[in-house]
Amino acid sequence: MTWRRALYFLPLVAFLALAAYFLRGLAPGYDPQVLPSVLIDKPAPTFDLAGLKSATPLTNRDFAGEIVFVNFFASWCAPCRGESPVLMDLSRRNVIQLYGIDYKDKPEDAIKFLQEFGDPYRRIGVDESGRTAINFGVYGVPETYAIDRAGRIRWRHVGPLTTQVVQTEIMPLLKRLGAS
Amino acid sequence: MIIELGHFALILALAVAMLQAGLSLTGAARSDPNLMAAGRLAALAQFALIALAFATLIHAYFVSDFSVANVAENSSTTKPLLYKLTSVWGNHEGSMVLWVLILALYGAAVAWFGDAMPPRLCARVLGVKALIAIGFLVFILLTSNPFLRLSPAAENGMGLNPILQDPGLAFHPPFLYLGYVGNSVAFAFAVAALIEGRVDAAWARWVRPWTLASWCCLTLGIAMGSWWAYYTLGWGGWWFWDPVENASLMPWLAGTALLHSAIVVERRDTLKSWTVLLAILTFSLSLVGTFLVRSGVLTSVHAFALDPRRGVFILVLLFIAIGGSLALYAWRAPALEPGGIFAPVSREGALLLNNLILASCCATVFIGTLYPLFLDAVGGPKLSVGYPFFDRTFVPLMIPLLIAIGIGPLLAWKRGDLLGALQRLWAAFAAVIVAMLIALYLSHGGPVLSVLGIGLAAWMGAAALVEFADRVRLFRAPWAEVARRALTQPRASYGMTLAHFGLAVTVAGIAASGFQQQSIALVHLGDALPVAGYTLRFDGIGKHEGVNYTADRAEFTLLSGSRVVGQLAPERRFFPLQQQTVSKTAIHTNFFADFYLALGDPDGKGGWAVRAYWKPLVPFIWIGGVIMAFGGAVSLSDRRWRVGIAARRAVKGALPAGRSRA
Numbered sequence: 004m005t006w007r008r009a010l011y012f013l014p015l016v017a018f019l020a021l022a023a024y025f026l027r028g029l030a031p032g033y034d035p036q037v038l039p040s041v042l043i044d045k046p047a048p049t050f051d052l053a054g055l056k057s058a059t060p061l062t063n064r065d066f067a068g069e070i071v072f073v074n075f076f077a078s079w080c081a082p083c084r085g086e087s088p089v090l091m092d093l094s095r096r097n098v099i100q101l102y103g104i105d106y107k108d109k110p111e112d113a114i115k116f117l118q119e120f121g122d123p124y125r126r127i128g129v130d131e132s133g134r135t136a137i138n139f140g141v142y143g144v145p146e147t148y149a150i151d152r153a154g155r156i157r158w159r160h161v162g163p164l165t166t167q168v169v170q171t172e173i174m175p176l177l178k179r180l181g182a183s
Numbered sequence: 184m185i186i187e188l189g190h191f192a193l194i195l196a197l198a199v200a201m202l203q204a205g206l207s208l209t210g211a212a213r214s215d216p217n218l219m220a221a222g223r224l225a226a227l228a229q230f231a232l233i234a235l236a237f238a239t240l241i242h243a244y245f246v247s248d249f250s251v252a253n254v255a256e257n258s259s260t261t262k263p264l265l266y267k268l269t270s271v272w273g274n275h276e277g278s279m280v281l282w283v284l285i286l287a288l289y290g291a292a293v294a295w296f297g298d299a300m301p302p303r304l305c306a307r308v309l310g311v312k313a314l315i316a317i318g319f320l321v322f323i324l325l326t327s328n329p330f331l332r333l334s335p336a337a338e339n340g341m342g343l344n345p346i347l348q349d350p351g352l353a354f355h356p357p358f359l360y361l362g363y364v365g366n367s368v369a370f371a372f373a374v375a376a377l378i379e380g381r382v383d384a385a386w387a388r389w390v391r392p393w394t395l396a397s398w399c400c401l402t403l404g405i406a407m408g409s410w411w412a413y414y415t416l417g418w419g420g421w422w423f424w425d426p427v428e429n430a431s432l433m434p435w436l437a438g439t440a441l442l443h444s445a446i447v448v449e450r451r452d453t454l455k456s457w458t459v460l461l462a463i464l465t466f467s468l469s470l471v472g473t474f475l476v477r478s479g480v481l482t483s484v485h486a487f488a489l490d491p492r493r494g495v496f497i498l499v500l501l502f503i504a505i506g507g508s509l510a511l512y513a514w515r516a517p518a519l520e521p522g523g524i525f526a527p528v529s530r531e532g533a534l535l536l537n538n539l540i541l542a543s544c545c546a547t548v549f550i551g552t553l554y555p556l557f558l559d560a561v562g563g564p565k566l567s568v569g570y571p572f573f574d575r576t577f578v579p580l581m582i583p584l585l586i587a588i589g590i591g592p593l594l595a596w597k598r599g600d601l602l603g604a605l606q607r608l609w610a611a612f613a614a615v616i617v618a619m620l621i622a623l624y625l626s627h628g629g630p631v632l633s634v635l636g637i638g639l640a641a642w643m644g645a646a647a648l649v650e651f652a653d654r655v656r657l658f659r660a661p662w663a664e665v666a667r668r669a670l671t672q673p674r675a676s677y678g679m680t681l682a683h684f685g686l687a688v689t690v691a692g693i694a695a696s697g698f699q700q701q702s703i704a705l706v707h708l709g710d711a712l713p714v715a716g717y718t719l720r721f722d723g724i725g726k727h728e729g730v731n732y733t734a735d736r737a738e739f740t741l742l743s744g745s746r747v748v749g750q751l752a753p754e755r756r757f758f759p760l761q762q763q764t765v766s767k768t769a770i771h772t773n774f775f776a777d778f779y780l781a782l783g784d785p786d787g788k789g790g791w792a793v794r795a796y797w798k799p800l801v802p803f804i805w806i807g808g809v810i811m812a813f814g815g816a817v818s819l820s821d822r823r824w825r826v827g828i829a830a831r832r833a834v835k836g837a838l839p840a841g842r843s844r845a
Binding site: 007008011012014015018019021022024025026028029131132 | 456460463464467474494495498501502505506509510512513516517553557784786787
């Protein structure tokens with residue numbers, strides 16, 4: 004076969020390579036929705052939010068020197084109801100320090116929501132305008148961030164927390180952060 | 184009962200498509216006129232059956248039959264009638280039926296006009312089209328069946344995504360599909376030509392009108408989609424380099440290249456294997472677009488519901504259709520004889536340059552769109568490339584093409600005279616300078632790139648007019664002679680002038696986006712917001728009840744000094760069924776500039792966030808698109824495509840190159 008003839012195979016070869024990529028993209032476990040935060044290892048955004056159920060505001064200064072988890076939720080968000088048993092379990096076992104940020108929500112609705120599904124949070128800030136969420140780069144509720152002792156974001160999870168995420172991500176993360 | 188009839192009709196259509204493939208391909212192989220005639224009948228029958236199936240689906244939406252799962256999931260009784268009907272293609276299953284309906288429509292059209300073509304070529308084209316139809320009908324029936332019943336029936340439907348309840352979007356998918364799927368005709372012609380081992384001027388003349396028809400629809404479809412994004416999404420952007428937008432742009436770029444290279448095949452009998460490859464690639468890109476939208480491989484705002492089973496199925500279809508045709512190409516294309524030779528500076532050379540640049544642009548968009556997939560495969564970080572990538576690659580690639588577009592049509596076939604062409608374009612050079620000076624003056628020394636862009640648009644527009652004036656010998660011949668020439672110009676040449684001029688108009692609109700002015704502010708009742716020399720007065724806000732939503736409607740008056748220019752009433756619509764808020768922007772336009780206003784969130788203390796933009800020349804973007812599509816339609820009406828003429832030429836066989844046009 005001459006080189007000229009071989010050239011005509013080029014489109015076919017290129018397509019086959021492409022098809023292999025497509026096949027890989029369809030493989031189970033591949034999830035284009037997983038988006039890393041650009042804020043990973045960067046200082047958490049500063050905020051100063053009115054407290055829900057308490058007069059003290061919630062600010063990022065409250066976290067100083069501690070490993071904390073910040074969970075964005077809302078009463079109108081269905082997946083938040085789904086993850087609430089997992090959060091309640093974490094708070095009962097006192098595994099993590101969990102703070103909540105109520106996203107684009109009416110305080111009275113949020114209080115009703117917490118009465119119904121339980122309140123796993125140490126304290127809650129009200130982000131009615133959603134500005135704090137924008138600064139964190141929240142895609143949608145629920146979303147959870149881990150902030151280390153130095154006030155840097157170390158981990159982010161989009162979507163509801165599950166026991167599997169707790170086992171495979173949060174526990175190892177705590178070990179890592181505790182050790183360093 | 185009626186919906187079962189539709190289901191049955193679709194199954195029957197699959198059987199007929201199988202028959203059509205068998206009859207046509209065997210008929211062509213054996214040169215049996217009876218089998219080939221039966222294949223043509225089957226193509227008409229297939230269209231009738233799919234049309235029946237589609238009609239039953241429309242009926243189910245019309246009467247809101249919530250015992251049909253697809254209707255219950257995508258419609259509701261509280262929706263305006265127009266959106267009840269357009270929901271048919273607002274979801275994956277229904278849109279696939281529209282897809283095959285259009286595929287069958289083109290098939291039936293080929294069969295209907297088939298008398299003008301050599302019967303074997305027609306039969307092979309119909310055979311290939313039937314094979315594609317089989318693949319997609321099986322796909323619908325096995326993985327995406329819209330005719331399934333829901334038991335027990337739902338009380339009310341879940342409704343259509345509010346953002347899709349818009350007239351602009353209602354008609355955007357049909358046009359887009361007419362474009363995408365229309366490319367299957369050129370694809371079928373290419374595969375048929377590879378089977379026959381012959382590509383000649385006559386072949387190109389039959390391919391071109393089909394390519395032109397689908398190109399016009401695709402142009403309109405893309406323009407509509409972009410316009411919809413502009414006035415709906417509330418940020419004033421009109422192109423986001425989203426994977427789904429790119430999926431429609433890639434076939435458009437490849438199809439534009441194909442339109443131009445087919446001219447070279449028709450007139451000069453050369454670039455044959457390249458043209459065949461382009462025809463295959465254009466439809467392949469349409470298929471890849473379908474795959475990307477429906478498989479969930481890439482994240483996109485437009486994506487349909489994710490289902491891995493569907494993704495695998497479409498991938499198999501892609502593999503057979505694209506892999507098969509490219510394998511056929513690798514095997515047969517080397518046998519296509521190269522035709523006439525030409526100098527680099529010539530009409531052929533210019534058209535080849537057009538093809539090279541368009542193909543590079545298409546490759547750039549392709550890589551940019553699929554980059555996340557490639558990068559992830561080698562373990563790189565997950566990210567998607569947005570407009571910074573495309574701005575730095577696509578735009579610089581396009582500029583030489585936009586400059587060359589003015590010169591190419593003035594070059595002669597075989598060997599052109601570049602200096603002579605440039606001399607004839609002195610008026611265009613003058614237009615560039617005048618346009619840039621005007622842009623500089625009006626924008627008080629605005630951004631350099633935008634001023635240059637306006638110059639580029641003026642160059643293209645003026646060059647298109649100069650070329651036309653040159654052809655009718657304006658100012659060089661007596662008026663009677665000019666009028667006679669203008670009347671006897673082929674429609675195709677009017678089409679070219681219009682399409683090139685339309686592109687210039689679009690480029691002007693894009694370039695002028697650098698001149699836009701904006702103001703994002705929190706306003707209270709009675710406030711006056713200054714934007715671009717105008718004043719926007721906040722007159723009032725109230726509740727407004729729609730058919731299936733409630734809205735906050737703000738009233739603004741646009742003033743120039745103390746003169747009232749217009750009223751704007753942007754809304755925030757809340758759809759209770761879907762718990763979703765959609766912004767309805769208000770636009771005041773005089774076709775040279777838009778005043779664009781979007782209502783944001785209230786601060787709870789009487790203040791409202793608003794985004795106001797003044798966008799000069801932005802309507803030109805879509806007006807240019809419409810002019811381009813109109814140019815295509817004018818070219819399509821050229822008498823040389825007409826049945827009688829094509830038939831007479833078909834009898835005589837291929838003409839010597841270069842004689843077909845006046």
